[in-house]
Amino acid sequence: MNQATHIDAIEPKLFRQLLGCFPTGVAIITTHTADGRPVGLTCNSFSSVSLEPPLVLFSLRKASSLLGTFVEAGTFAINILSQSQDALSGRFASSKIADKFEGVAWRPGALGTPLIDDCLASFECSVHARHEAGDHEVFIGEVKHMTTGSADHALVFYKGAYMMLAESLRKLVLEGQLGTADIDEAYRSLYGTLLRLACDRASEAEVDAIEAAADEIEQHQGADALPQRIEAMARFFSSIALAGHNEALRLMAQTMTAVLRERMTHVIPAHPRPDVFPLRRKVVRCLRVRDAEGAVGALDELIKTLRSNGVQQASR
Known part of the structure; x- marks a missing residue:
């Protein structure tokens, strides 16, 4: 039984x-x-x-x-x-x-x-x-x-x-363990690859989204508009990642977006920079005509300009 x-x-x-x-x-x-x-x-x-x-x-x-x-x-x-x-x-x-x-x-x-x-x-x-x-x-x-x-x-x-999800990454940023040179190199490598892919794969609507994010950055230039400016910059890069149509690289780009947010919020405040507006516009123009080298070159010029001027401002 x-x-x-x-x-x-x-x-x-x-x-x-x-x-x-x-x-x-x-x-x-x-x-x-x-x-x-x-x-x-x-x-x-x-x-x-x-x-x-x-x-x-x-x-x-x-x-x-x-x-x-x-x-x-x-x-x-x-x-x-x-x-x-x-x-x-x-x-x-x-x-x-x-x-x-x-x-x-x-x-x-x-x-x-x-x-x-x-x-x-x-x-x-x-x-x-x-x-x-x-x-x-x-x-x-x-x-x-x-x-x-x-x-x-x-x-x-x-x-x-x-x-x-990004707590460990945030800690590294706030403690200064991620250096500017390393971050810039990562941006050049990751988004350079994504821009080349986007020139082959992006739809016109996806390029429109990148341009709309660039427009939004330019609209939020007031001293009290830092949160909106950070969101617009994050959207600019995330739109490039989406346009590249590579899921693995898009996930890596999400990590870089978290780095961008934390640095701009807590480490290097994102001051209004109208001098780099033409460079973002150049990235968009090159994407429209599927000029991969032009888009990558504009991104590299954008990073160099931001860093060189940032060094000058810090030394004053």
Whole structure:
């Protein structure tokens, strides 16, 4: 006679702790009330479901005060947070803040759902299906529109805390262990290769994106516009990486973008530099006519000009 196997009951606290061993991205799920007021909450239960059709899901506690709103709205948006948006994550997770959107920059998307500015990506969805699952309700959404945003690293939740993917790299930058000469050499090698690839592979729309980033840099030249200038510069280089159509090099470029951000924010402040505007424009012009050597030469000239003038300013 077989003896019954004893199975211990799942202890909720340990269950939550062990689930935290799996790192997850962080998103803010948004929708609007019947009278058009934006609402949202922080969520790390977002997941992809299907490519054809494009389906994603998130789960919402049945006890959530927003459950009825999401059910009635029939649409929602998933806003993927960057590592610089950890404060937003905390804001939308707090039960003590009545109006989560107060002071938050956002815009209505094509479906009218709130899209939060400067996220890594946003997906606007219509509700495809909804299922009860224990103490949660699972919403499956069909993606109708999507947008890309910041080139920053993702905000990651791990073992009950936020984990910065580039934290070790940031430490090296702040401690001065990455020298300017080494960084410049890395930029020349990496982005020189990406520019050559982009001359062969980039679409006109991708070159347009590079030019738009150059435009944005020129628009943010005020003394109080440093954050916007840094984002525009990061977008300029990340757009070049995308145009090269090489996933391995694009991942390397993300690391270099993290270096750029940290140096410009904490080590070498990015002062307005209208003298280098023509050099970025030259990079774009050469890409348009598929002149790889011209584009690489313009990049090299850009780096040299930035460094030579930086040395002069530091010696004054």
